[in-house]
Amino acid sequence: DGGITQSPKYLFRKEGQNVTLSCEQNLNHDAMYWYRQDPGQGLRLIYYSQIVNDFQKGDIAEGYSVSREKKESFPLTVTSAQKNPTAFYLCASSIQQNQPQHFGDGTRLSIL
């Protein structure tokens, strides 16, 4: 079955560490997205990519980095510069950027 897979489901980070969240899709979608969701809050866009080898900053890109070396994969690195990384992170993909987005099940990141 086609879908979008995020791993791990839960992730813990020590102070000063970088961590990378995985997002893989086999839907043959060109566009991919990363969102952050805080408790009781809506979605905030971190980064998005319309096509392989290209990506743009969203509304809250500071302290995060991404790569898009393959169509299927859009990993998100939460760097030590992100001072408040505890949140629920959602990855999504769409055929093109103006088409409906399909979401993964999320990764919950916590600070140790």
Add this chain to the structure above:
Amino acid sequence: GEDVEQSLFLSVREGDSSVINCTYTDSSSTYLYWYKQEPGAGLQLLTYIFSNMDMKQDQRLTVLLNKKDKHLSLRIADTQTGDSAIYFCAEVFGNEKLTFGTGTRLTIIP
């Protein structure tokens, strides 16, 4: 810029109808979507409506669109406990990416 606005909370008795409202930003929006997010999960696309339609019905779900007021609503008939979730509306216009609303948390009262 403007936000896509939704009420944060809605409580409804089991068996009643739920109406979730959304005010979007651009009268030129081409598609409007409703997503459902269950606890600890991602968003699922529930339904959508083209901007040239006023209403769309899909089983227990009815979407109403008022383009003049830029108002979108989702009605859930015979609300069940499994409908407890956060509901997001989203708009898209032209080649832009989707803009999501702030989300409405629907709580079902037994």
